[in-house]
Every structure is written in structure tokens, then in C-alpha cells.
Amino acid sequence: MRKLIAALGIVLAVAVSAPIAYAVQPDEVMTDPAKEARARELSRELRCMVCQNQSIDDSDATLAKDLRLLVRERIAAGDSNKQVLDYLVARYGEFVLLKPRFEAHTLILWLIPPLVLIGGGLGLWLHIRRRSRAAEAVADTPVPLNAEEQARLEGILAETNPKA
Template identity: 55%
Template sequence: MRRLLLALFLLLASVVPSLAVNPDEVLADPALEARARVISAQLRCMVCQNQSIDDSNAELAKDLRLLVRERLKNGDTDEAVISYVVSRYGEFVLLKPRFEAKTLVLWGMPAILLVAGIVTLVLAGRRRAARIPGAPLSAEEKEALDKLLRP
């Protein structure tokens, strides 16, 4: 039984790495293919939008994978290929946006929100500590309260 489960697990595990790259897309040069896979993992499929073109089965993703491989075969650097795709499709095509002046808010927002949350908690704690507790109830007030609470 254990052997059967192990064989089934190995069979299923061997299917996972195939992803969406078709055999006819794979470059003959392993170094170029590795570079193409790294670049493809950084580019967003414009159809799926939450998948890289390396993982997507969409036709546009296939076209982009072929474009990346063609540019690499022509001698472009990785950055040149990415810049070419960004020039055609915009910054949205990058799964991880570049750190630039126009994306500063995007990159800085988590830190800004963290600082704002800490300041809010500190101010709320100070306000709570600054409250003066109410004066204790007088004997008459306790008696009136007891009358109200008794059934």
C-alpha cells in the first residue's frame, strides 16, 4: 500500500513542474531557456492578470513567451527584453513593479500605514490613561442603584 501511495505521489509530483510552456516553445540552448523562464516568471499575463506568462495557457501569454525567446535569441539582455515588453504593454505587465518615483507610493504605503497605526495606538493609549476616573458613589446613590437593580 505504501509503495502504491509513493508511486502515485511521484506521478503527481512529476506533472506539476510542466506549467504552461509548450515543448515547441523551448529553446535548444539550456542557458537561454533558463533566462527565458526567469523573464517569463516576472511578466504578467494580460488575460489572466494574476498569473505569470510562464504559468498561463492564454494565447497572448504564449505569444509573449515566444517574443521573449525570440528577443533572447537575437542577443538582447534580460533587462532589454523586459523593457521592450513594458514599452509595448506598460508597467502593469510586470508582476513586481519597478522602484521608481511614480511607484514610490505603492512601495512606501505599507510602511506609511504601519507608522500611522502605531501613532494611532499610542495616541489612543494616552487618551485612555489621561481620563480621570469618576468619583465613587455616595451612600444615597448606592441605595438608589440597589433599588433599581432589585427585582
């Protein structure tokens, strides 16, 4: 049993400490480390059009590889990061960016989450407020006794106060 636990511990330690595997192939890597770092940074900001919720840096799709190579070609040609992103947005649309830009046509994307959060908080606050008011109204309203309860109360009062 101890050997099994030790083996599981080793496997878990290796899995946790293993470097993150990226989809970038050795033949894609640029010789200049600074340019390669820029390419990797840009690749993490771009969406794989096949996988859609994954960056091209992490995707194994053929289109992602083509996009990674295109990014590296543009960097090698001397484009800045903004120029590379602008080129890809012009070619593939705003959807290619994992994090859309804050512009007039993407304003709704940026405003919906806080508005939903504020609306949900407001709705929860109103719900709690209504429930507490309803509970107070019920607690303040005396409930009349039925005939059986009234007779029992009178009997108890007669036993405790025989003179009355």
C-alpha cells in the first residue's frame, strides 16, 4: 500500500511540475529569442479559429500552425505587435482576438458582464427585501383563536385565577 501511495505521489509531482506543453513545433521557433518571445506573446492573444476557445499557442490545429507561422513571418518582416494584430484582424476579423478590443462596436461585449452582475445583485436585494417585509407583516398580524383554542384558554385562565 505504501508503495502505491509513493508511486502516486511521484506521478502527481511529475505531472504538476512538468512544464506546460505548447503546440509550437521546433521548426516554427525563431532563431532570435527576443522575436520568439514576441511571437509567443502574440500567439497567446490570438484565438484558434478551429478550437475557438484556445489560443493558437496551445492549439494543434493546422490553421493554428498556419497562424503561428504568419505571426512569425510578420515579426521577421519587421512589423510591430500592433501591426501584426491589425493585419490579422483585417484578415480574419475581430473574432481572432481572444480578448476583444475596447471600441464602439465591441462596447456591448464589455458592458454585458457588469450589467448582468449589477442586475442580479439588484434582483437579489429586492427579493430579500420583499421576503423580509412579508415576514414582518405576518409576524405583526395577530391570528384569531378558533373556538376550541378560545375555550381551552378560558379553562387555563379559570384554573390559574379561580376568583375571576
